[in-house]
Amino acid sequence: MFEDLCRALESSGSSVHAIEILTQGEVALHKCFDADRAYPVYSAAKSVTSMAFSLCCDDGILSPESRLGDFIESKYKSSFPQGFDKLPFERFLTMTAGSYPFRPEGDDWMKYILSLDVDFSDTAFHYSNIPAYLVGAACENAVGQDLMSYLEKRIFQPMDMAAPKYTRCPQGHFYGATGMEMTVHQLAMLGQLYLQKGKWNGQQLISQKAVSRAVSPHVFTGTDHYGYFFRAARDHFSIVGKWGQRCMVYPQKGIVAAYLSHCPNEAAQLYETVNSYITRESIG
Numbered sequence: 582m583f584e585d586l587c588r589a590l591e592s593s594g595s596s597v598h599a600i601e602i603l604t605q606g607e608v609a610l611h612k613c614f615d616a617d618r619a620y621p622v623y624s625a626a627k628s629v630t631s632m633a634f635s636l637c638c639d640d641g642i643l644s645p646e647s648r649l650g651d652f653i654e655s656k657y658k659s660s661f662p663q664g665f666d667k668l669p670f671e672r673f674l675t676m677t678a679g680s681y682p683f684r685p686e687g688d689d690w691m692k693y694i695l696s697l698d699v700d701f702s703d704t705a706f707h708y709s710n711i712p713a714y715l716v717g718a719a720c721e722n723a724v725g726q727d728l729m730s731y732l733e734k735r736i737f738q739p740m741d742m743a744a745p746k747y748t749r750c751p752q753g754h755f756y757g758a759t760g761m762e763m764t765v766h767q768l769a770m771l772g773q774l775y776l777q778k779g780k781w782n783g784q785q786l787i788s789q790k791a792v793s794r795a796v797s798p799h800v801f802t803g804t805d806h807y808g809y810f811f812r813a814a815r816d817h818f819s820i821v822g823k824w825g826q827r828c829m830v831y832p833q834k835g836i837v838a839a840y841l842s843h844c845p846n847e848a849a850q851l852y853e854t855v856n857s858y859i860t861r862e863s864i865g
Contacts, residue, residue: 599613601769623822624821624822660696826842
């Protein structure tokens with residue numbers, strides 16, 4: 582069934598490491614063009630941060646309207662730029678909290694971020710790693726524990742899945758934006774969890790409300806729509822990392838398609854190849 586897709590990927594010139602397609606929760610294709618191992622997934626880590634935020638909401642600790650500044654360490658509060666303390670989590674989750682540089686810098690990322698001159702009245706979409714870092718650090722403070730430990734107990738262990746490797750900031754917080762490694766199967770399983778609206782083996786790991794809120798379109802980016810660190814298209818939503826890391830979830834078809842690659846220049850073409858195949862074919 583997937584011979585045409587595999588041939589298209591092999592002949593495209595794209596450096597695809599692996600692809601996995603799930604139909605109705607079952608592995609329909611698991612094809613490795615390179616070693617079957619964990620690879621960097623870059624900004625796909627942001628969707629894991631979104632997952633942690635959803636759990637905080639389910640626990641009644643946070644809400645999209647909660648002020649992120651309330652959950653930053655007290656030693657930084659005197660450094661808050663004017664207006665920062667009023668910004669809700671939702672502005673950061675949707676990349677609409679002003680225009681930040683692409684990544685945090687220095688020996689103290691929080692200090693650096695709070696020193697930036699940012700126009701918080703700007704509600705347009707501005708892509709950056711900084712909002713995801715701030716959400717991750719704030720969530721960690723909200724739950725009072727290492728965020729990956731929180732996710733491991735609530736998500737990865739119930740799914741019988743090893744927690745992915747991840748990166749911390751110089752102060753020890755979960756980076757939240759990048760620096761994570763996953764296998765293609767791990768990435769596909771996370772997509773399947775969201776396809777199943779947060780339910781796994783009869784257990785509601787994330788509420789349906791939180792899942793729907795995370796993957797629904799909240800802001801137009803200029804080319805597509807964005808949820809809470811998820812990309813949202815007309816008939817599917819995606820976990821996305823640069824250079825061709827993607828997990829596409831098609832709720833109406835019951836299909837999850839995940840792939841890992843190293844495509845600095847062909848990521849858009851790779852996405853179109855896989856998406857057009859899923860859209861065209863009757864699978865399952």
